[in-house]
Amino acid sequence: MTNNTTGEWSKDFIPEGNLASNVNRFTGFEDTYDQHRPEAPQEVITLLTEYLMRRPSLVVDLGCGTGLSTYAWKDAADQVIGIEPNDDMRGKAIAKLASLQTAAGNGNDVHSADIQFVSGYSNQLALPDGSADIITCSQSFHWMDPSSTLKEAARVLRDEGIFAAYDCDWPPSLTWKVEQAYHELIEQTEATISQNVAAQEQAYKGNKNEHLKHIRDSGLFRFSKEIVFHHIEPFTAERYTGLAVSQGGIQTVFKLGSSELDDRIAHFHALVEEQFQGRTLPLMLSYRMRLGIK
Template sequence: MIPEGNLQSNVNRFLGFEDVYDRYRPAAPLQVIDILTAYLGRQPSLVVDIGCGTGLSSFAWTRHAERIIGVEPNPDMIGKARAKLPAIAGSEPATPISFVQGYSNQLELESGSADIVTCSQSFHWMEPVSTLREISRVLTPGGVFAAYDCDWPPTVHWSVEDSYAKLLEKSDAVLARLSEDGEKAVKRDKERHLEHLRASGEFRYTREIVFHNTEQGDADRFVGLALSQGGLQTVLKLGSTELDEDIAAFRKSAERYFAGRTLDFLFSYRMRLGVK
């Protein structure tokens, strides 16, 4: 049974495209680890990554924490994370890491057990009041919470960025028309994350931190980032063909611009942080 405050539609939004998501989405950048470890003042004993998806934001803490727990309600996403464990364990020092199917406002963790709690690209899918109360419960005194997101699309060139934005705008419009009200996912405003942290009264210090991270990619990856978005994927899962021509045109536009090249992708991040 889903705990009060959670929506099945939000969980279902991420069903069925875990491979696409894992292949194209960015991993958590090193800046996240550096900032949060500095605010904590030591290497964390336990990092809890809520809404961890396929583990991209959890595995980043390998070698930087004594233990890592990823929490994710979606069975396909957490299944992908668990499937990656053997390969990660074989290539990295043995940092104990586990993935638990669960919800942000009902964590099966002891009070005061986590030094750092993170939500990477996920806090906007959660009910903020009950989630922040639960995060505060599991944090140690002086522990750090951070909700961080990158802007879409990454900075490459205005022409392909414009094509990306128009495709996603159309997918949102199609989805709004095709979805029944009770089936629609609820995506909260990321711009209010810091407001929610401050209003919770759970943190002695809060702030927003902006930083950038550069990764590389080609046309396939740029297109894949668009295809990894839940709204577009929901349209495809509904069996609609309305976006087929638009996706094909977007792919051609990206291929023309990249022309077989691998280029820098500048991902711009916004982190909203609270210290308990």
């Protein structure tokens, strides 16, 4: 059910097609997530605005987390709505918005868009038909039911509006030894979860490589494609390690109170420190965007 005054979902109700385990996976580590995860790069804004062929009136950011992908539109759209079911992640986004509004109240015009963050689910949006120009899923579509989410997105999008799911390849390109250690860390993480969490209580993660297939198979979009692009960002050893630790699986193991990852994380951190040697390095983040035009 929704709150009649705010249009937000009741925290006690999860619509069909959504899993509580997926929502709860992100509880309690919003600060780590927000500190180390990348913001949506400018390439996202440029690409989608060019495909729309005008400045968007309304952008809807599904599974917006702490707002890293929502605030990217602050100077590029008239209105932006970030939708996030996890209270902790959404609370962080709202806290950042309050800081921006305080700065604006002090005479600093920090953004031109009307930005809002609301509780909600991707397949039941409290938005009118044909109201959005662009709907984005940044690092989030794999946590959603693709069929019902795309059906709802098509309802909310205007004619020739754009649905875009984009993801970053983990980890950022550095050296093969570091990246191999990262993948080994993630493999041990998944094994630890499988051994200690009942299958029905585990989060379900869809295959990102099937995003474009889901868009095409839906029959809801007149045009679809995948775009691959790269973005360079400065990284320190602390941020590189922090990005790894911000992965939901590792945080899940931490919540279990398990120390099974301690040695593997220490090994990974040592390799990262050895490579950076106290430097800040420009590293490549590789993105894959799958989009559909209604």
